[in-house]
Amino acid sequence: MKRLLLILSLGLCGHAFADGGIVQLQRDIPPYRLTLFSEPSPLRAGPADLSVLVQKNGDPVLNAEVTLHLTPEESAANRPPDWKPACCAMGEACEEITLPAIQGSGPNKLLYSALATLPYSGNWKVIVTARENGNPVSMNGRILVQKPAASWIIYLPYLLLPIAIAVFFVLVQLAKKKTVH
């Protein structure tokens, strides 16, 4: 339920993870190939959709268990988070993130998706582990997380809306005046 609300919520505010995003990491561990995608693009501190495609001999695997483990490279101790949620709790940001990626939870049902909140910018170490029939394969790598966009940029369409309506109103008034004349 919470996940459903969060997905709907992300969709409403324009953070929609369209199609898995762009390729961040890819490794061949025969017979498997793991590919990690991220959305939004470019990846910024804040909410992010991380998706994994697991392939075996080129064919997508749908019955694996996939987990993601993320750690910022630079220690977060005594460092304020780069991203704080607008209009939400004044809580502490967590440094290490481990979360399961669920198949079919994102738009592309071939991918295993997870919603992560990345509070810090900079490089993050990522470990993707996939288990099919108990056999684990994992891929290590590094992803670059940029500084978050300013809140007013994220919500710019909502801030421009009254300006657009006001311009429309002014145009209508002008049109009325000219028509009367």
Place this chain on the structure above:
Amino acid sequence: MNSVAEAALGSWTFQPWPAFGLLVAAILYLRGWRRLRLLLPQRFTTLRAVSFLLSLVLIYTAMASPLDAFANLLLQVHMIQHLLFMMIIPPLLWMGIPFLPMLCGLPRSFVREAVGPLLIWPPIKKLGHTLTHPITCWTYFVLMNVFWHLPSLYELALHSTAWHQVEHLCFLSSALLFWWPIIQPWPSRPIWPRWTMIPYLLLADIQNTALGAFLSFCDHVLYPTYEAAPRLWGSTAIQDQAAAGAIMWVPGSLAFLIPIGIVAMQVNANKRGVRPSEFFAAKTQSKPQPPATSDDILNDLVRKNESFDLLKFPLLNSLIRSNLFRRTLQTVLLLLAILIVADGFFGPKVAPLNLAGVLPWTHWRGISVIALLAVGNLFCMACPFTFARDLARKILPANRTWPRALRSKWFAAVLIALYLWTYEVFGLWNSPWLTAWIIIGYFTVAILIDGFFKGASFCKYVCPIGQFNFVQSLISPFEVKVRSLDTCATCKTHDCIQGNAVQRGCELKLYQPRKSGNMDCTFCLDCIKACPHDNIGIIAGAPARDLFEEHRRSSVGRYANRVDLACLAALLVFGAFANAAGMVAAVVEWQTRIQEKFGLSHTSMVTLFLLATLLVIPAALLSVSTVISRIATLPNTDRKALFSDFVMGLIPLGATMWTAHFLFHLATGFVTPLAVFQRIATDLFGISIAIGQTGMGNFPALPAAEILLLDFGLLLSLYVLWRTARRYAASSQKQILICTPWAILAIALFLVGVWIVFQPMEMRGMLM
């Protein structure tokens, strides 16, 4: 079908905004189409509607289907998505001839007042003519097609969600323009002769073929993203690109060649002097429509001109009118109040685990303000305090008259200011014990005042909740008012105010024929039940209309003469921002720094903060605005009237700030009571219920919803201010001058509201 194919084909996603937009477009179209079909059945056929609706379905399909989910992995899928946007959707949309149906589907007043004048305005007509000129259409389409297929730009779109949306918007807009002169949706007229559409389409096809062939035969991968993407189903990146080129080339060309054939046939038919449209028109004319059709249209128009009345719904009408309805609501709230008080006194002192720490501060406030904005003053309708005083009146005399000196909003304004101070100083949201005492105090005062004084003196002059609801409900969409003034003119008994043997009249002394807006109306519905002519309803109207209309309101008078009411409104407007700012991280840190620097106590700091935000700053800003407005009008304009009138214009902004603030608490703490009920069940009955997580955490959509609310408040405030200015000056220039300081103030308040929304906040009433 194997599981992989099933998963791939099931890769649909729900896109709320496009779904909402397309649904609204479909409703508007069908609404207008249904009416126009009665007038012009030969023009607005079922096929037209099907064509339009199909185009909407395809737009959603292109955005939410596997086509979108796989567009970043396979170029050929992306190409099919683009083909839908450029070749299939636009002609289908124009074949639905959507202009008149959409116009007829919009609210009539909106078309008359806004869209109509704009559409016949010469600059807009000229712009439309330029945009739909075949040269503009063809050039824009070809440029967009070539431009967005350049590797650097295509990659840009693949790597950025925003640019991807811009790309799709460019494709759709250019294609809509391109197909305009070909379909020529009625009632537009062609600029060029029909035969010119053949070279128009042929030249576009040549460009499309060249681009498709280039993609098909290119020996390297043009878009690196597809080279890096994991390969699905065994195809290589170069094969994928060749397939994409073939899709662009063959089905793309067909999309041009089929219309060429149709246009050629049309041109040929015209040479023989037989126009298909004339043929069908003549055929239809020979079969006149039954006369009932015009009657239907007339009836439809008359029906549309009636105001929307909630009491016109049979079930709702009998429900609302029944004596049990209000009593049931009041009883439920009374029982809840008793539970809250009991838990507040005897339950745990941790607010999020106590009903008194959760229900009043998170749920009741949130639901009340949403009800105010969506319907009207529903809390006063269900008020448990008036129920208690009605019971007490069976013993107490209630025969005194409320003192004349106190018949204003001053006393209530002081109480509201006191409440805002107490809330911050004592952290009321965090103290179930104090909350319980406040509720007890409220019941006691309500019973004492209304037990000794006549009418609803407590509601009208004392109750801070009531005053809050009265002011906020001035922008509510519904109002209790008379259906026909003519009926009132013939009424001799005036039961709506005087009452009768079975039903009391309005206790707040609102005489229905002269009542306007929701000020002082508790939605008690006594007048509705008392009226012997069934002439009072709960009628929809333009929100905030009452704020700028100049007339004498029953028992309220003119707003221009009510400085007390204006001050109450100003307190609630600035109070909305001060109250929300008090829970914002930046403000809390700033207050702590000042406290430490000057050695102030928490109480002194809060007092200073509230004095500044509720008294000093508002007084300064409102005085300056009044003085500037006065200079802009005539120097002899009454200063108090100017102040009182324009302050009312800020109410919508204040109301939406309160709503945004309480909505935040409601959304983030919605399931918190589950933990409380879990605790009560364990304490009282020893039952352990597993409820799961009770903290809702973060919602990225919440700031968007809050900003939308503030947008609405700002626009409504600006509109009210402008309409008020029109009363003070005849010329546009003077109106703008009068309005400007108030508009600047409204915009400044809006920006403060947006800043507050963007800040991290205390999760009051939650275990966080």
